[in-house]
Amino acid sequence: MKKNFLLTPGPTPVPAEALLAMARPTIHHRTPAFKAIFKEMNENLKYLFQTKNDIFTFAGSGTSAMEAAAVNLLSPSDKAICVQGGKFGERWTEICRAYQVKVITIDVAWGQAVNPKQIEKELQNNKDVKAVFTTQCETSTGVLTDIEAIAKMMKSKDAVLVTDAVSSLGGVDLQTDNWGVDVVVSGSQKGLMIPPGLAFCSVSKKAWKLVEQSKSPRYYLDFRLAKKALDKSDTAFTPAVTLCIGLNETLNMIKQMTLPVIFEHNRRLARAVRAAVKAIGLELFAQNPADVVTSVYAPQGIDTAQLVKIMRDEYGVSIAGGQGDFKGKIFRIAQMGYMNEFDIIVGISCLEMVLKRMGYEFELGNGLSAAEKELLR
Amino acid sequence: MKKNFLLTPGPTPVPAEALLAMARPTIHHRTPAFKAIFKEMNENLKYLFQTKNDIFTFAGSGTSAMEAAAVNLLSPSDKAICVQGGKFGERWTEICRAYQVKVITIDVAWGQAVNPKQIEKELQNNKDVKAVFTTQCETSTGVLTDIEAIAKMMKSKDAVLVTDAVSSLGGVDLQTDNWGVDVVVSGSQKGLMIPPGLAFCSVSKKAWKLVEQSKSPRYYLDFRLAKKALDKSDTAFTPAVTLCIGLNETLNMIKQMTLPVIFEHNRRLARAVRAAVKAIGLELFAQNPADVVTSVYAPQGIDTAQLVKIMRDEYGVSIAGGQGDFKGKIFRIAQMGYMNEFDIIVGISCLEMVLKRMGYEFELGNGLSAAEKELLR
Numbered sequence: 001m002k003k004n005f006l007l008t009p010g011p012t013p014v015p016a017e018a019l020l021a022m023a024r025p026t027i028h029h030r031t032p033a034f035k036a037i038f039k040e041m042n043e044n045l046k047y048l049f050q051t052k053n054d055i056f057t058f059a060g061s062g063t064s065a066m067e068a069a070a071v072n073l074l075s076p077s078d079k080a081i082c083v084q085g086g087k088f089g090e091r092w093t094e095i096c097r098a099y100q101v102k103v104i105t106i107d108v109a110w111g112q113a114v115n116p117k118q119i120e121k122e123l124q125n126n127k128d129v130k131a132v133f134t135t136q137c138e139t140s141t142g143v144l145t146d147i148e149a150i151a152k153m154m155k156s157k158d159a160v161l162v163t164d165a166v167s168s169l170g171g172v173d174l175q176t177d178n179w180g181v182d183v184v185v186s187g188s189q190k191g192l193m194i195p196p197g198l199a200f201c202s203v204s205k206k207a208w209k210l211v212e213q214s215k216s217p218r219y220y221l222d223f224r225l226a227k228k229a230l231d232k233s234d235t236a237f238t239p240a241v242t243l244c245i246g247l248n249e250t251l252n253m254i255k256q257m258t259l260p261v262i263f264e265h266n267r268r269l270a271r272a273v274r275a276a277v278k279a280i281g282l283e284l285f286a287q288n289p290a291d292v293v294t295s296v297y298a299p300q301g302i303d304t305a306q307l308v309k310i311m312r313d314e315y316g317v318s319i320a321g322g323q324g325d326f327k328g329k330i331f332r333i334a335q336m337g338y339m340n341e342f343d344i345i346v347g348i349s350c351l352e353m354v355l356k357r358m359g360y361e362f363e364l365g366n367g368l369s370a371a372e373k374e375l376l377r
Numbered sequence: 378m379k380k381n382f383l384l385t386p387g388p389t390p391v392p393a394e395a396l397l398a399m400a401r402p403t404i405h406h407r408t409p410a411f412k413a414i415f416k417e418m419n420e421n422l423k424y425l426f427q428t429k430n431d432i433f434t435f436a437g438s439g440t441s442a443m444e445a446a447a448v449n450l451l452s453p454s455d456k457a458i459c460v461q462g463g464k465f466g467e468r469w470t471e472i473c474r475a476y477q478v479k480v481i482t483i484d485v486a487w488g489q490a491v492n493p494k495q496i497e498k499e500l501q502n503n504k505d506v507k508a509v510f511t512t513q514c515e516t517s518t519g520v521l522t523d524i525e526a527i528a529k530m531m532k533s534k535d536a537v538l539v540t541d542a543v544s545s546l547g548g549v550d551l552q553t554d555n556w557g558v559d560v561v562v563s564g565s566q567k568g569l570m571i572p573p574g575l576a577f578c579s580v581s582k583k584a585w586k587l588v589e590q591s592k593s594p595r596y597y598l599d600f601r602l603a604k605k606a607l608d609k610s611d612t613a614f615t616p617a618v619t620l621c622i623g624l625n626e627t628l629n630m631i632k633q634m635t636l637p638v639i640f641e642h643n644r645r646l647a648r649a650v651r652a653a654v655k656a657i658g659l660e661l662f663a664q665n666p667a668d669v670v671t672s673v674y675a676p677q678g679i680d681t682a683q684l685v686k687i688m689r690d691e692y693g694v695s696i697a698g699g700q701g702d703f704k705g706k707i708f709r710i711a712q713m714g715y716m717n718e719f720d721i722i723v724g725i726s727c728l729e730m731v732l733k734r735m736g737y738e739f740e741l742g743n744g745l746s747a748a749e750k751e752l753l754r
Contacts, residue, residue, distance in 0.1 A: 004402060004404070006404070010615070011404075011406070012403075013403065019399075019402070020400060022399060022400065022572075025390065026383060026389075026390065027381070027388075028383065028385050029388070058437075059436060059438045059441070060435075060597065061597070062615065063597050063615075064436070064437065067597045076594075095596045098595065098596040100594065189403075189615065195403050195619040196406070196436065196618055197436045216594070217593070217594065220437065220438070220441045221597075237439075237440040238387070238573045240572065240574030241388060241574075242572040243572075313409075318405050
């Protein structure tokens, strides 16, 4: 009888329509029936990614698409810039180094966003850099990076811009073509509203030149094999059939609601969460917070691992703790995908009750009324 | 209102129990709830693989696990033997070559099985071979390779034995530990009875030494990262949560039915299909047929692409055509996973009716009665 509420920054709740679509009897992937769905899914993905570029879909976690971007663009000893302002920025560096890419890291303090000028400076000092790896929403910190500004600055450069949009796509604006983002990487379990298991890469014409030059070994994640198949509305290897079917359902919902409305919806929820935690007397962690996840410093003496555990085990409300150096020190509440006002109200209510139980002093209900005020604006 | 019957050699029908388990609200993967399921799933996989070795689970197609085996065991310019007797044997060669491995191919005519002596000879001529890549059931031909004999022959050799058991695991016997198969690769959408999207590798101690030595670049598929996580009943990257939950359901079913009973069940179905097609006057394609898929030469003048299309589009019965040089010339009917006597009866009945419509001369019902006779034995 326990009711569970998923307010983690991925996986996010899956609409019943998608769950039930995925529960239909399995179909074979080399059939007109699947091909029709896959074709529609790919068109819908283009709407979501705001691009005319090819988008390759892999059965895999988001990390597989990050690796796909690195190995298809770069050869061993090629130079790349990786912006590291959290766990997922660091992952770009780890992947590139695993493939012998020479990485110039730009280290950004957790909780802060990179200044595009820092990237520009490194590009000027290193004219041979082939790719810049960035993270639009750094899930581990809740920070939004200004990809539009970076893309603008990079328009005149040779290097391609790669953006990890795993937790931001479909949640905050990312104008792949208008801004000029060469490769956008994403995953299925956040703004896309289905379970984890699908990974995506959109690839621009400029990036495709690097794909043809790359000498890095690859097979399963080879964009060349993926493109050959995609041109026939097919996949190089067996696709995750049910996840594709579920995704097409949620993409149709996104298209119907339209991206601008969704972005505004998330912004409104994020404002409500921020207002609520401030009203409880807490401090936001991210300096440039993304509208899809809000990261908050815990009060002095409160371990967020414990906070998360009590909220989940005793109340069924899942939020996330901190990662890396901020384990135990911050907590994160998501506003992405299939969430509305009352998910936020539930999350804040549970947070208030558990903080009170853990001994933090504040007026019960302050967070909730601040959230409501913000939601009514 | 159309009823569909999936008799393809993957994906195979998914039991409603698993479909509904996967349709439950998504849970987060770093929680005690998921960890408990994942732990049980891993224990169940050990039963299925008949091994005490670690089994790594990736979000990916079967091919990703094949690639994982190659990159974790071998460095560039290492030598390997790849047995090629069909599309999936050839895939071993393609993957190894993509990673600069020096491949000695053993070419086996499609429809035939490799003689273990051929492998032994190559191993004697090439003492520095580090790995032998084989395919237990070559899905493209329906041929079963005698992995037990190959393993026995290789016991005294330095090279490790790698077996692609994507379409055979849980369908025909594969005694990983008793026979001594170092790496077994599989996927979720065949004998394991869930949709595509999970890939597996079991790794022996002997193989682990190569993993530590391998200089091939890898990240997402790195066994070292996978092992570090698995030791804590965790995954290195976000797992395909719902597929793992579905898999645990089907593995519990398999455990309850027991492997010997399932192998005998498949054998019985395979005998019925073979008897039926012979009674229709058709010839089997595979010389050493696997009990999970039956491959059959089409009658003169009948294009199997057309046969498959009519069976599927007009009757809802999906079987597979031929691949490579045998496209249009053979067809394949699966007996794997969640199939019983009446799936076979339906498949044979549809085959009879469509062959008759396509102008092939035979006595209607001959196939069905031969199948029933075999099923009653």
